[in-house]
Amino acid sequence: MQSSTEQTLVILKPDAVSRGIMGEIVSRFERVGLKMVAGKFMQVSRELADKHYPASRKEFIEGMGNKTRENYADLGLDLSIDFGDKTDAHSIGMFIREWLVEMITSGPVFVMVWEGPHAVELVRKLCGHTLPLKSAPGTIRGDYSYDSSALANFGKRPIKNLMHASGNVEEAVFEVKLWFSADEITTYTRVQEVAMK
Numbered sequence: 142m143q144s145s146t147e148q149t150l151v152i153l154k155p156d157a158v159s160r161g162i163m164g165e166i167v168s169r170f171e172r173v174g175l176k177m178v179a180g181k182f183m184q185v186s187r188e189l190a191d192k193h194y195p196a197s198r199k200e201f202i203e204g205m206g207n208k209t210r211e212n213y214a215d216l217g218l219d220l221s222i223d224f225g226d227k228t229d230a231h232s233i234g235m236f237i238r239e240w241l242v243e244m245i246t247s248g249p250v251f252v253m254v255w256e257g258p259h260a261v262e263l264v265r266k267l268c269g270h271t272l273p274l275k276s277a278p279g280t281i282r283g284d285y286s287y288d289s290s291a292l293a294n295f296g297k298r299p300i301k302n303l304m305h306a307s308g309n310v311e312e313a314v315f316e317v318k319l320w321f322s323a324d325e326i327t328t329y330t331r332v333q334e335v336a337m338k
Contacts, residue, residue, distance in 0.1 A: 145258040145259050146256065146257060146258055146260070147256070147257070147258070147259065147260040147261050147310060147313065148178065148254050148255070148256045148260060148313060148314075148317050148326075149254070149255050149256075149260045149261040149264050149306065149307045149313040149317075150252070150253070150254060150305070150306070150307045150313055150316040150317050150320060151170070151252075151253045151254075151255055151264060151268075151304055151305065151306050151307075152245070152250050152251070152252050152253075152304060152305040152306075152320075153166060153250060153251040153252075153253075153303065153304050154244060154245060154250055154301075154302075154303060154304055154305065155244060155245070155247050155248030155249065155250060156244075156301040156302075156303055157251075157285075157303040157304060158248060158249050158250060158251060159248060160285075162285060162303075163251050165285075166281055166285075166303070166304065167253075169267055169281055170255055170264065170267065173263060173267065174257060174331070174333040174334075174337070175255045175256065175257040175260055175263065175264070176255065176256050176257060176329070176331045176334075177253050177254070177255055177256075178254050178255070178256045178326050178327050178328070178329075179253065179254035179317075179321045179325050179326045179327065180251065180252065180253040180254070181251070181252055181321075181325070182249055182250075182251050182252075183249065183250060183252060184246075184248075184249050184250075185245050185246050185250055186246070187242065187246055189319075189320075190241075190242040190245050190246050191242060192319055193245070193305075193316070193319060193320075194238050194241050194242055194245075196235065196238060199231070201234075202230075202231055202234035202235060202238055203230040203231050203234050204234070205233070205234040205237045205238065206229070206230030206231055206232070206233035206234035206235075206237070207230045207234075208271065208272060208290065209233050209234075209237065209290040209294065210228070210230060210233065212272055212274075212275075212289055212290035212291060213290060213291060216289070216291050218291050220233070223294045223295060224236065224294070236294075237299060240293075240297070240298055240299040241299045243298075243299070244298065244299040245305075252320050252321075254317050254320075254321060254326060258337075260313075261307055261308075261309060261310050261313050264306045264307070265306055265308070266280070267280060267281055268280060268281050268282055268304060268306045269281055269282035269283045270282065270283075271300070271302055272288075272289060272290060272300065272302070273285075273286035273287055273288045273289070273300070273301075273302050273303075274287060274288065274289040281303065281304070282302055282303060282304075285303060286301060286302055286303055288300045288301045288302060
Protein backbone atom coordinates (compact mmCIF):
# COMPACT_ATOMS: atom_id res chain seq x y z
CA MET A 142 0.00 0.00 0.00
CA GLN A 143 1.35 3.43 -0.94
CA SER A 144 1.91 6.06 1.72
CA SER A 145 -0.74 8.76 1.92
CA THR A 146 1.71 11.24 3.45
CA GLU A 147 1.87 14.45 1.43
CA GLN A 148 3.33 17.91 1.67
CA THR A 149 1.36 21.02 0.84
CA LEU A 150 2.08 24.74 0.72
CA VAL A 151 0.18 27.33 2.74
CA ILE A 152 0.80 31.07 2.52
CA LEU A 153 -0.69 33.37 5.12
CA LYS A 154 -1.26 36.47 3.02
CA PRO A 155 -0.73 40.08 4.12
CA ASP A 156 -4.36 40.38 5.28
CA ALA A 157 -3.87 37.49 7.76
CA VAL A 158 -0.51 38.88 8.92
CA SER A 159 -1.83 42.42 9.41
CA ARG A 160 -4.80 41.14 11.44
CA GLY A 161 -2.52 39.29 13.85
CA ILE A 162 -4.22 35.90 13.43
CA MET A 163 -1.27 33.84 12.19
CA GLY A 164 -1.02 31.84 15.42
CA GLU A 165 -4.72 31.00 15.42
CA ILE A 166 -4.51 29.73 11.84
CA VAL A 167 -1.35 27.69 12.48
CA SER A 168 -2.98 26.09 15.53
CA ARG A 169 -5.87 24.81 13.37
CA PHE A 170 -3.44 22.77 11.26
CA GLU A 171 -1.51 21.55 14.29
CA ARG A 172 -4.65 20.46 16.17
CA VAL A 173 -5.70 18.13 13.36
CA GLY A 174 -2.29 16.42 13.48
CA LEU A 175 -0.48 17.99 10.53
CA LYS A 176 3.12 19.02 11.10
CA MET A 177 4.89 22.09 9.82
CA VAL A 178 8.14 20.99 8.20
CA ALA A 179 9.18 24.40 6.82
CA GLY A 180 8.25 28.00 7.45
CA LYS A 181 9.50 31.50 6.76
CA PHE A 182 8.31 35.05 7.20
CA MET A 183 9.16 37.10 4.14
CA GLN A 184 8.41 39.89 1.72
CA VAL A 185 7.49 38.42 -1.69
CA SER A 186 9.23 39.78 -4.80
CA ARG A 187 7.30 40.51 -7.99
CA GLU A 188 9.36 37.83 -9.74
CA LEU A 189 8.34 35.13 -7.24
CA ALA A 190 4.70 36.30 -7.27
CA ASP A 191 4.62 36.00 -11.08
CA LYS A 192 5.93 32.43 -10.83
CA HIS A 193 3.39 31.54 -8.15
CA TYR A 194 0.49 33.07 -10.12
CA PRO A 195 1.61 32.32 -13.71
CA ALA A 196 -0.29 34.15 -16.43
CA SER A 197 0.32 31.17 -18.72
CA ARG A 198 -1.67 28.74 -16.53
CA LYS A 199 -4.98 28.82 -18.42
CA GLU A 200 -6.87 26.49 -16.06
CA PHE A 201 -5.95 28.63 -13.04
CA ILE A 202 -6.80 31.94 -14.75
CA GLU A 203 -10.13 30.76 -16.16
CA GLY A 204 -11.00 29.02 -12.89
CA MET A 205 -10.79 32.35 -11.05
CA GLY A 206 -12.81 34.02 -13.80
CA ASN A 207 -15.51 31.36 -13.63
CA LYS A 208 -15.73 31.59 -9.81
CA THR A 209 -16.21 35.33 -10.15
CA ARG A 210 -18.87 34.91 -12.85
CA GLU A 211 -20.73 32.40 -10.62
CA ASN A 212 -20.49 34.67 -7.58
CA TYR A 213 -21.89 37.63 -9.53
CA ALA A 214 -24.75 35.47 -10.86
CA ASP A 215 -25.52 34.20 -7.33
CA LEU A 216 -25.70 37.80 -6.08
CA GLY A 217 -27.66 39.05 -9.11
CA LEU A 218 -24.94 41.53 -10.08
CA ASP A 219 -23.91 42.75 -13.54
CA LEU A 220 -20.31 41.84 -14.48
CA SER A 221 -20.11 44.62 -17.07
CA ILE A 222 -20.29 47.28 -14.35
CA ASP A 223 -16.90 46.18 -12.97
CA PHE A 224 -15.33 44.61 -16.07
CA GLY A 225 -16.81 46.50 -19.03
CA ASP A 226 -16.95 44.36 -22.17
CA LYS A 227 -14.28 41.94 -20.88
CA THR A 228 -16.58 39.52 -19.06
CA ASP A 229 -15.25 36.21 -20.40
CA ALA A 230 -13.62 33.92 -17.82
CA HIS A 231 -10.08 34.45 -19.11
CA SER A 232 -10.24 38.27 -19.12
CA ILE A 233 -11.73 38.38 -15.62
CA GLY A 234 -9.12 35.88 -14.43
CA MET A 235 -6.30 38.08 -15.77
CA PHE A 236 -7.66 41.09 -13.87
CA ILE A 237 -7.80 39.00 -10.70
CA ARG A 238 -4.34 37.54 -11.25
CA GLU A 239 -2.84 41.04 -11.31
CA TRP A 240 -4.67 41.94 -8.10
CA LEU A 241 -3.37 38.71 -6.49
CA VAL A 242 0.20 39.60 -7.41
CA GLU A 243 -0.28 43.10 -6.00
CA MET A 244 -1.78 41.67 -2.78
CA ILE A 245 0.88 39.05 -2.09
CA THR A 246 3.65 41.61 -2.64
CA SER A 247 1.95 44.35 -0.58
CA GLY A 248 3.24 43.22 2.81
CA PRO A 249 4.93 40.33 4.61
CA VAL A 250 3.62 36.78 4.33
CA PHE A 251 4.21 33.61 6.34
CA VAL A 252 4.91 30.67 4.03
CA MET A 253 4.73 27.10 5.35
CA VAL A 254 4.98 23.50 4.24
CA TRP A 255 2.60 21.17 6.08
CA GLU A 256 3.00 17.40 6.03
CA GLY A 257 0.76 14.51 6.90
CA PRO A 258 -1.66 11.93 5.54
CA HIS A 259 -3.85 13.47 2.83
CA ALA A 260 -2.33 16.87 3.70
CA VAL A 261 -3.46 18.64 0.53
CA GLU A 262 -7.13 17.70 0.88
CA LEU A 263 -7.13 18.16 4.65
CA VAL A 264 -5.66 21.67 4.48
CA ARG A 265 -8.17 22.68 1.79
CA LYS A 266 -11.05 21.47 3.98
CA LEU A 267 -9.73 23.35 7.01
CA CYS A 268 -9.29 26.55 4.96
CA GLY A 269 -12.80 26.49 3.50
CA HIS A 270 -14.01 27.76 0.13
CA THR A 271 -11.71 30.27 -1.56
CA LEU A 272 -14.65 32.70 -1.55
CA PRO A 273 -15.07 33.37 2.20
CA LEU A 274 -18.76 34.21 1.69
CA LYS A 275 -19.25 30.55 0.68
CA SER A 276 -17.06 29.09 3.46
CA ALA A 277 -18.82 27.05 6.11
CA PRO A 278 -18.67 28.13 9.76
CA GLY A 279 -15.88 26.22 11.46
CA THR A 280 -13.49 26.59 8.53
CA ILE A 281 -10.72 29.17 8.84
CA ARG A 282 -12.15 31.43 6.13
CA GLY A 283 -15.67 30.89 7.40
CA ASP A 284 -14.64 32.01 10.87
CA TYR A 285 -12.36 34.93 9.95
CA SER A 286 -13.56 36.46 6.67
CA TYR A 287 -16.77 37.40 4.84
CA ASP A 288 -15.33 38.69 1.57
CA SER A 289 -16.82 37.94 -1.87
CA SER A 290 -15.92 38.43 -5.53
CA ALA A 291 -18.40 41.28 -5.74
CA LEU A 292 -16.91 43.21 -2.79
CA ALA A 293 -13.36 42.63 -3.99
CA ASN A 294 -14.01 43.54 -7.62
CA PHE A 295 -15.95 46.67 -6.61
CA GLY A 296 -12.82 47.72 -4.69
CA LYS A 297 -10.53 46.67 -7.59
CA ARG A 298 -8.64 44.29 -5.30
CA PRO A 299 -8.24 40.56 -4.73
CA ILE A 300 -10.46 38.69 -2.32
CA LYS A 301 -9.17 38.94 1.23
CA ASN A 302 -9.32 35.23 1.96
CA LEU A 303 -6.36 35.12 4.37
CA MET A 304 -4.35 32.36 2.75
CA HIS A 305 -3.31 30.36 -0.23
CA ALA A 306 -3.32 26.55 -0.05
CA SER A 307 -2.17 24.21 -2.82
CA GLY A 308 -5.15 23.01 -4.85
CA ASN A 309 -4.00 19.47 -5.59
CA VAL A 310 -1.00 17.18 -5.15
CA GLU A 311 0.67 18.21 -8.42
CA GLU A 312 0.30 21.90 -7.57
CA ALA A 313 1.66 21.25 -4.07
CA VAL A 314 4.79 19.55 -5.43
CA PHE A 315 5.43 22.51 -7.78
CA GLU A 316 4.74 25.16 -5.12
CA VAL A 317 6.81 23.57 -2.34
CA LYS A 318 9.83 23.49 -4.69
CA LEU A 319 9.14 27.06 -5.82
CA TRP A 320 9.14 28.50 -2.29
CA PHE A 321 11.59 26.23 -0.44
CA SER A 322 14.90 24.53 -1.17
CA ALA A 323 15.28 20.91 -0.05
CA ASP A 324 17.59 21.90 2.82
CA GLU A 325 14.91 24.22 4.26
CA ILE A 326 12.51 21.31 4.84
CA THR A 327 12.88 19.51 8.16
CA THR A 328 12.16 15.90 9.09
CA TYR A 329 10.91 14.95 12.57
CA THR A 330 8.21 12.89 14.24
CA ARG A 331 5.16 14.23 16.08
CA VAL A 332 3.48 12.19 18.81
CA GLN A 333 0.31 11.95 16.72
CA GLU A 334 2.23 10.03 14.07
CA VAL A 335 3.27 7.43 16.63
CA ALA A 336 -0.25 7.17 18.05
CA MET A 337 -1.81 6.71 14.57
CA LYS A 338 0.45 3.80 13.58
